[in-house]
Amino acid sequence: MSNATRIEESAVAWCVKRERADWSASDQAELDAWLSESTAHRVAMLRMEYGWQRVDRMAALRSSSLSQVAPVHSPYQPDSKKRWLAMAAGFLLVMSLSIFGAQQWMGNGTQRYVTMVGGHETVPLKDGSNVELNTNTHLRAVVDEKARVVWLDKGEAYFEVAHDEKRPFVVYAGDRRIVVLGTHFLVRRDHDRIEVMVAEGRVRVEGVDTTKPLKSAIITPGNMVVSESGSMMVAMASPEKVESELAWRRGYLVFDRTSLASVAEQFNRYNEKKILIEDPKIIDTRISGSFEANNVDAFGRLLQRAYGLSVVDHKGQLWIAQQE
Amino acid sequence: MEDAGQVNEWFMREVLPLEPLLMRFFRRNWRNESDLVDLRQELYVRIYESGLKGLPSQTKPFVFMAARNLLINHVRRARIVSIEAVADLDAMNVAIDMVTPEREVTARDELRQLQIGLNNLPPRCREVVMLRRIEGLSQREVAAQLSVGEDTVEKHMMYGMRALINFMLGGSGKIERKPKGSRKHEAVGHE
Structure with a gap:
């Protein structure tokens, strides 16, 4: 084994040990001593830290989709078109059942919010954004210095997102991801059917599974996205419609x-x-x-x-x- | 003399992101794959120490010039220099200019890379890395869930994160577990 490889192994070992719950001042002193032994140690450690941060940043974005077991992509069905037309006129919520895999984990810093049937609650997030949960809604959020990520597991929520260019606000709903470019918007999820409407500003809706060819849509007030079983459609949504869709807030x-x-x-x-x-x-x-x-x-x-x-x-x- | 904290920050912000490009440069100009890790380390040490004396105004040309000089020194030190290596070194000036600008790496590309890197890990190791990094479980929780000791979790983490990081930074993602024999002395070997 080469010298460089041995140093690399030590560096990654330090990175792992540093996350131990009982990491102490004397451990830190030991690490500092190791780092000051040679520049080779220092650069190897910087490199591992750099890679570590990149993995974590990606992991934060990826967590929802990776924990899914085999996302369901049913073939396009003619009758779903009819459903969408009905949707455009009023709002018909006919759902096909597709259960996504275990997302029951509770990571460090994951906040879980739940409303019962008939419930209605507004919760402030750490970054100054507000999420208003409609009836029978399950939602998780991770907000830290690096990322702002929300998973809408079911139900409906209205988001007022605090502007922060450095931390995009990302909402996962089933196989869709909504990337917020600073705005007020609505996401509704019933199993694998997702609807997104914007009251102010704009958002981008895209697929979560990055190995699939992606369709993404940027929506602004005046249009909405309906997504179901891997397909996505952009429909008109007049200001009146958005207003009436949001009537539940009152x-x-x-x-x-x-x-x-x-x-x-x-x-x-x-x-x-x-x-x-x-x-x-x-x-x-x-x-x-x-x-x-x-x-x-x-x-x-x-x-x-x-x-x-x-x-x-x-x-x-x-x-x-x-x-x- | 620069402040070490500043140099650390510069190194992470400007030097390390060049690694994929740098490794491609090394591979094109150096036959022996097993030397690359040592070459990379030697280069990083030189760059870092030079950074302590003063940060270059333009990092990228500085890094690639240093890489070229390092390879030239290695060839000079080698007892047997193949004709091919000399020809390659002459071509290297051109190679430096031709180094393609980094394609803009999007978050999507990175995510795809992370997925591939994870898929390359042995199953048990992948499970540990995912539970720790992606699902955010503590070391103890992972150990309990998989019914293994915390030291086993740590070993998987060390192996898995190293492979993943090397892969994400543009290496192969494979890790040699044992020394590969005597090839390391052929500084400029032929296949």
Whole structure:
């Protein structure tokens, strides 16, 4: 073994030992002594530290995708196009199930935030950014001197990102990554379906898996990204639409000629008491107006009075059908 | 005389990022792969010590000139100098000018490289490195999860991080575990 190789081995050994929980002042003195023995020791140590930092920086960016077990890329299905069209009109949340692999780890400095069904919370991050979590949302964040990374495991969150050019703000949602270029924006995740909308500024949405050919999109107010099963589509989103999508921040749901099926989906996200539609003939009934997200009973009364539907409260669920 | 902290910072910020380019230069101009680690170390020592006396205004030309001088010295010291080596050295002035500018390395390239580097590690070693660096577990937690001693975790870390760093900095990512025999004396050998 060459002399240089031996020194390199010592340097990496120091790097590893230095991370021991019981690293002490006398250990440090020993390291300092080793470093002052020769310039060769010093440069080898600098080189290892440099490489170590690079690995860590990349690891921070990579952590979400690397811990995934075999991401799901189902082939393009014709009916998903139809779904997207429905999406562009109102917002229909029909999900295919794809469970991503274990992301249950809790790294050093990882903060976990959870809201229950019907919950709504604003949390400040260390860098001055704010994250507003909507109902039934699970989110993790690592904010340190090097990086600002958030994983949206499920649900929906609105981000107000503090400007910091040196630390891009990155949000992972399933197989998508949103790189923030300083802005206010919304990310919604339901299993492998991801939606991103921007209220202010712009963000870049890209694939997480860097071995795949990448599609990325920069979105600004006026458009949105819908991503599902490895495909990505950019759709129009008028300021009014973004505004109504964000109505949950004030505790409201806003609909504009939205199908009853979609409306039910929306209410069901916020309430344990679910709306169940018994009759397929009525799912296309169009609903407009704004409603308190947590008051499903009031919505039921409206369906009964204004739309002439039968609404039955049974075993904690609201059953909707046509009047006999 | 420069302050050591400043020289350290300069070395990490301006010299070390040149390593992939530098190793390509060495490989093109030096036959014996097993000398490269020693050549690199010798060069870094010279550059660092020269930096202590005063930082160069332009790091890159300085580094490559130093690399060239180092190779020339080595050839002079070697007892047998092949004709081919001499011809190569004449060509080296050209080679220095021709060293291609660094392609802009994006975070994406780096991520891909990290992935490949990780894939090259032995499975157990890769697992340890990923749990430690990527999932952020402590040494003790990794040891508990894999039911091994902390010293085993440390050994895997030493091997894995070294391979990964060498790979990320433009080496092969392979590590010689044992001395490779007598080849190191052929300073300018033929294949």
